Amino acid sequence: MTNFRIERIPFDGSALEAWGSADERHSNWPVVYTINDKKQIYVGETTNPVRRLLQHKTNPERSKLRRARIILSDTFNKSVCLDLESHLIQYFHADEQYQVQNKNLGLSDADYYEREKYRESFQEIFDELLKEGVLTRSIPDLENTDLFKFSPFKALTSDQAVAVDAIVNLLLADLRNKDEASIVVRGEPGTGKTVVAVYLMKLLMDVAKSKPDELLDQNTMFADLFEGDQRDVLKDLRIGLVVPQQSLRKTLERVFRSTPGLQKGMILSPYQVGNSPEPWDVLIVDEAHRLSQRARMPGPALNAGYKNINIRLFGEDLDHYTQLDWIKARSSHQVLLLDALQSVRPSDLPAPLLEGTVAEARKTDRLFHLHSQMRVKADSDYVGFIDDLLRGKVTEIPDFGDYDFRIFDNLADMRAEILKKDKEVGLSRLVAGYAWEWKSKDDPEAFDIELDGVQLRWNTTATDWINSPTSVDEVGSIHTVQGYDLNYAGVIIGGDLGYDRETGHFFFNRDAYFDKRGKENNARLGITYSDDDLLEYVRNIYRVLLTRGVRGTYLLWPRAWSGEHLPITKEANPSE
Numbered sequence: 001m002t003n004f005r006i007e008r009i010p011f012d013g014s015a016l017e018a019w020g021s022a023d024e025r026h027s028n029w030p031v032v033y034t035i036n037d038k039k040q041i042y043v044g045e046t047t048n049p050v051r052r053l054l055q056h057k058t059n060p061e062r063s064k065l066r067r068a069r070i071i072l073s074d075t076f077n078k079s080v081c082l083d084l085e086s087h088l089i090q091y092f093h094a095d096e097q098y099q100v101q102n103k104n105l106g107l108s109d110a111d112y113y114e115r116e117k118y119r120e121s122f123q124e125i126f127d128e129l130l131k132e133g134v135l136t137r138s139i140p141d142l143e144n145t146d147l148f149k150f151s152p153f154k155a156l157t158s159d160q161a162v163a164v165d166a167i168v169n170l171l172l173a174d175l176r177n178k179d180e181a182s183i184v185v186r187g188e189p190g191t192g193k194t195v196v197a198v199y200l201m202k203l204l205m206d207v208a209k210s211k212p213d214e215l216l217d218q219n220t221m222f223a224d225l226f227e228g229d230q231r232d233v234l235k236d237l238r239i240g241l242v243v244p245q246q247s248l249r250k251t252l253e254r255v256f257r258s259t260p261g262l263q264k265g266m267i268l269s270p271y272q273v274g275n276s277p278e279p280w281d282v283l284i285v286d287e288a289h290r291l292s293q294r295a296r297m298p299g300p301a302l303n304a305g306y307k308n309i310n311i312r313l314f315g316e317d318l319d320h321y322t323q324l325d326w327i328k329a330r331s332s333h334q335v336l337l338l339d340a341l342q343s344v345r346p347s348d349l350p351a352p353l354l355e356g357t358v359a360e361a362r363k364t365d366r367l368f369h370l371h372s373q374m375r376v377k378a379d380s381d382y383v384g385f386i387d388d389l390l391r392g393k394v395t396e397i398p399d400f401g402d403y404d405f406r407i408f409d410n411l412a413d414m415r416a417e418i419l420k421k422d423k424e425v426g427l428s429r430l431v432a433g434y435a436w437e438w439k440s441k442d443d444p445e446a447f448d449i450e451l452d453g454v455q456l457r458w459n460t461t462a463t464d465w466i467n468s469p470t471s472v473d474e475v476g477s478i479h480t481v482q483g484y485d486l487n488y489a490g491v492i493i494g495g496d497l498g499y500d501r502e503t504g505h506f507f508f509n510r511d512a513y514f515d516k517r518g519k520e521n522n523a524r525l526g527i528t529y530s531d532d533d534l535l536e537y538v539r540n541i542y543r544v545l546l547t548r549g550v551r552g553t554y555l556l557w558p559r560a561w562s563g564e565h566l567p568i569t570k571e572a573n574p575s576e
Contacts, residue, residue, distance in 0.1 A: 004073040004125055011035055011068045013057060019070075020050030027051060030081045031072050032088065034134070035065040041098035043088045045081035061101060069134070071125060079112035084122055086155045091126070094148035097136050099260055102153065103206040104199065104222070109155040144426045146467065149485050150255045152202030152262070154195050157372035161221060164199060166368060167335060168225060171204075171282060174333055175233050182334040184361035185368045188383050189547035190375030193337040194248070194483055197286040198255065200335065201241050204282070205261040208234035237281040240268045242327060244290040248483040250463045270323040271302070273330050274309035283331040287483060288338040289354055291323040295347040295522050319525055322349060324357075341387075344478050344541045345518050346529055375485055375550055378403035386546045390539045392504050404488070404552025411452040411492065414554050418490040421552070422472050428488035429466060430456070431476040431545045433538065434515040435494020449475055449492070451558065478541045481548055489549035493557040497538050508535035 009015050020026045031049045035042045035056060042062055046052035049070055056062040071084070086109075093100045112118075129135045135142075142148050156164065167183055174181055187193045203222060210226050241256075243249040249267055256262040270291055273283065285291070297303045310317040313329045327334060340354045361367035376382045379401030388394045397405060408414035415430060422428035432449065439446040440457040447455040456475050459465040465480040475492065495512030499505075508531045513519055518537065521528045546553055 003075055004071055004121075006125075006128060007070045007072065009068050009070070011053070011057075011065050013054065016050055016053050016057075016068070025072070029072070030076045030078050031070050032076075032081050032084045033068060033070045034088070034092075035062060035068050036098060036134070037064065037066045039099060040065060040101055041092055042101040043085055043092065044102075045078075045085040047078065077112075079110065079115075080118050082110070083112070083115065083118065084125070086153075087122060087126075089153045090148060090151050090155075091135060091139065091142050093151055093153050093259070094142040094145045095135050095137055096147065096258055097134075100153070101260065103210070103226075103261075104152055104203040109157055140425065144487070146251050146464075147255055147258060150194060150198055150252060152198045152255075152259055154192075154199060156195075156199065156221075157192065157370075157374065159369070159371050160192055160196055160199075163368040163370065164196060164203065165222065167200065168203065168207075168222075170366065171333055171335075172230060172233055175237075175281070180332045181364070181366065182328070182336060182357070182361065183366045183368070184358055185335065185337045185370060186358060187337070187339060187370030188373075189339065189342065189544060190373050190383065191370035192372075192374040193339070193370065194252075194286050195374065196370070197241055197284050197335075197337055198252065200284055201239065201256075201266065202259065202262060204234055204237075204239055207231055208237060209261060238278065239282045240266050240273070240280050240284070242268045242270060242273060242283055242285040244270060244287055244292070244323075245479070245482060247463050247465065247480055248287070251484075270326060271305055271309070274313065274323070274326040275305075276330060280331040282333045282335070283327055284335045284337070285324075285327060286337050287342070288324070288336040289340055289343045289349055290482075291327075291349050292347050293322045293349055293353075293522075294319045294524055296517070296520070296524065297347075298517060322353065324349060324353070341540055342482065342544055344482070344537055344544065345515070346520070346522060346527070346533070346537065347517060376403065376547060377550055378405075383547055386543055389546075390506070390542060392499065392506060404554075406552070406554050408490075408554055408556045411454045411556055411558075414490045414492075414556050415454060415456075417554060418488060419472065421488040425487045425551065427466065427486050428490070429471055429476055429481075429486055430474070430490045430492065431478075431481055431486075431548065432492035433494040433496050433513075433541055433545070434477055434518060435496040435512050437514045451492075478544060482544050484548065485550050486548045487550050488552045488554065489545065490554040491542070491545045491556070493542065493555070497535075497542060506535065506539070507531070508538055510534070513538065 009019050027048050027050050030047050032045045033049060033053065042065065044052065053068060089100060089102050092098055126135065126139050130138065163185055170183055185193060185196060207225050207230055210231050243252055249269060253264045253267045256266055257264045297306055307317045309326060310321050313326060314321060336357065338354060340351055358367060380398045382400060382403065385394065385398060418428045418430055436449045438448055438458050440448050448458045449456045459474050459476045459480045460470055461468050462480055465471050465476055466484050466486065495509050498507045498509050500507060510519060510531060519529065519534055
């Protein structure tokens with residue numbers, strides 16, 4: 001459909017002027033272009049290619065580049081070029097062959113006439129760039145990388161863009177007025193909370209480091225943030241991204257290390273915040289519901305650390321202090337991204353505290369909602385379906401279009417399908433509730449999950465397990481997959497979650513739940529957790545696991561656990 005051609009010229013004034021005079025469309029037609037040397041690349045779009053390229057020669061950063069590629073097509077229009085530009089920026093960043101010079105000016109995932117047809121034809125352009133060696137990996141490979149999935153160059157959905165714009169402007173107003181306040185962003189699984197967090201970090205740093213005379217594309221969403229006194233307001237601010245989960249923290253460190261303007265050291269644990277001698281101006285907190293309240297920590301060092309931080313920050317170790325209190329004590333402004341229904345342990349921030357935080361943000365017009373589903377490619381409300389399923393409100397499976405949702409009776413069959421999908425598209429993994437003892441921690445030769453003649457082990461690493469070489473032959477726990485995408489997720493429901501068909505109610509089986517910290521009482525706070533309390537955490541765990549799959553989710557709920565299958569009949573499974 002694009003009928004494209006790529007013209008290659010040296011990036012110097014005389015060559016550009018000669019190219020511009022060769023065809024009137026070279027100064028009056030929408031194009032996408034790249035400028036690069038051996039290490040750096042810039043991607044842009046314009047309706048006046050020769051003038052725009054000559055303007056780049058006046059940019060000190062861009063002027064050092066050596067080669068230009070201009071992608072032309074008789075069928076291009078402005079919307080197509082913006083879309084192609086967005087894809088190329090993301091792919092070059094994920095490919096890591098070049099350092100991408102682009103700033104975060106606001107790429108959006110806008111719809112336009114015959115978008116899907118155009119996107120299909122983009123593949124020919126990507127193939128040509130791959131053949132030339134400008135890209136080194138195929139598009140499917142790039143889209144499976146963490147650098148792509150957590151890219152600060154992601155094209156934002158409309159609600160993400162609205163939230164980012166409002167958050168930055170609120171922060172700017174607060175900083176000017178010296179007001180200290182929190183902003184809350186709430187979103188279900190797959191709505192891109194982590195994407196928003198990373199995007200905000202990149203945008204704030206780009207504005208802070210921009211130059212007053214810098215030439216920017218005025219058609220972009222956030223171009224106005226680079227004007228006026230904004231850069232002066234943000235200049236020299238100390239900004240950090242707090243990530244409670246170790247695995248996700250390590251992944252984002254790599255993303256930041258590969259992104260101009262960002263640094264690995266900007267990714268922080270709650271303990272790093274509490275122990276820091278210097279405060280922050282702005283702290284963005286991803287997965288804020290996973291911050292901890294006072295409880296028994298896993299190991300004496302963390303327990304002692306919690307006490308020492310409380311004393312250091314507040315003068316005494318009172319039990320009501322949480323890690324959220326640390327963050328507020330060590331920063332003037334906070335952006336909290338959360339979903340209370342993704343709390344998976346009693347040690348996470350308590351529900352009343354999260355509800356109060358949301359209520360306060362709502363009262364002061366500082367609450368933003370993310371609704372658009374970025375992860376699950378289903379035609380209907382898949383997350384809503386999972387919520388209803390886990391509360392016994394579902395009797396049949398809706399039509400999810402091309403989304404591959406299936407129920408399996410046998411682990412061997414489900415595993416075979418996951419292995420098949422992993423060979424086809426990659427990133428297909430088995431995950432499970434914490435309903436099997438972790439024997440292999442002490443005995444590497446032991447198997448943890450034995451079911452339907454299949455013997456499997458839990459994840460052998462907690463850091464970036466999804467991408468580890470042994471992960472396809474293992475089973476991931478909640479603590480290795482929360483915050484991540486999979487192409488296909490094979491979810492094993494364990495004996496911790498049972499269903500009583502007579503009453504139509506789910507129940508929690510304490511004896512079949514092996515996360516010790518996930519079920520222990522909080523003696524320090526005098527809290528005893530009932531089976532009903534723990535049932536909610538287990539529901540949340542399975543909610544997270546069942547919303548990891550981008551292309552499909554496979555579900556195994558063995559009859560042995562409750563005497564019955566799911567409250568969905570086998571006949572209701574449209575994939576069988």
